[in-house]
Amino acid sequence: DTEVTQTPKHLVMGMTNKKSLKCEQHMGHRAMxxxxxxxxxxxxxxxxxxxxxxxxxxxxxxxxxPECPNSSLLNLHLHALQPEDSALYLCxxxxxxxxxxxxxxxxxxxxxxx
Amino acid sequence: xxLLEQSPQFxxxxxxxxxxxxxxxxxxxxxxxxxxxxxxxxxxxxxxxVTGGEVKKLKRLTFQFxxxxxxxxxxITAAQPGDTGLYLCAGVDGGNNAGNMLTFGxxxxxxxxx
Numbered sequence: 001d002t003e004v005t006q007t008p009k010h011l012v013m014g015m016t017n018k019k020s021l022k023c024e025q026h027m028g029h030r031a032m033x034x035x036x037x038x039x040x041x042x043x044x045x046x047x048x049x050x051x052x053x054x055x056x057x058x059x060x061x062x063x064x065x066p067e068c069p070n071s072s073l074l075n076l077h078l079h080a081l082q083p084e085d086s087a088l089y090l091c092x093x094x095x096x097x098x099x100x101x102x103x104x105x106x107x108x109x110x111x112x113x114x
Numbered sequence: 115x116x117l118l119e120q121s122p123q124f125x126x127x128x129x130x131x132x133x134x135x136x137x138x139x140x141x142x143x144x145x146x147x148x149x150x151x152x153x154x155x156x157x158x159x160x161x162x163x164v165t166g167g168e169v170k171k172l173k174r175l176t177f178q179f180x181x182x183x184x185x186x187x188x189x190i191t192a193a194q195p196g197d198t199g200l201y202l203c204a205g206v207d208g209g210n211n212a213g214n215m216l217t218f219g220x221x222x223x224x225x226x227x228x
Contacts (some may be wrong), residue, residue: 040200
């Protein structure tokens, strides 16, 4: 099973709202990733968690707050977003360590900020 | 900073034609992954190439990793409308305990017309 699930599939929120995106995998992967993807562009890395600890933050604004409650779950908490934050948010997971381990992506959450 | 240049950016062809997508870099990657992404969905992993000079086939798709592991190509034979999508190459820099970072190419948007 190489499935990564994400909820919700679509989200519309106002600039004063607080919402969360959820991601889950049961492949035993110990690295999980959040990406942001704008239309017709490749995914841009936001955060990496390795062994449930934040290992990489690609200078993402604090209105995005990641959380990794356990080895299978990854959340992205959203607060006071701007319209330019509208995008497809992708979660991915992989094994950890030296080597060419593949990343497996979820279907994404289409976020619209009004 | 590692960069991957992908070409062409956009390709529109008739069903039955052949095509090749290129992914080039001045950097060496430990492996390279190819993904296909349909609108509103997450990227789906097609193949990983690891060894310089490696060739992998997936039905009508042929993937090649350059001898120096700096470039890769994807060749599609007798394209079908179901091949339509965004093709992404992504290089892995080796990986470590912080995760396996992907460097994405800019993507090739393929449209196969019936």
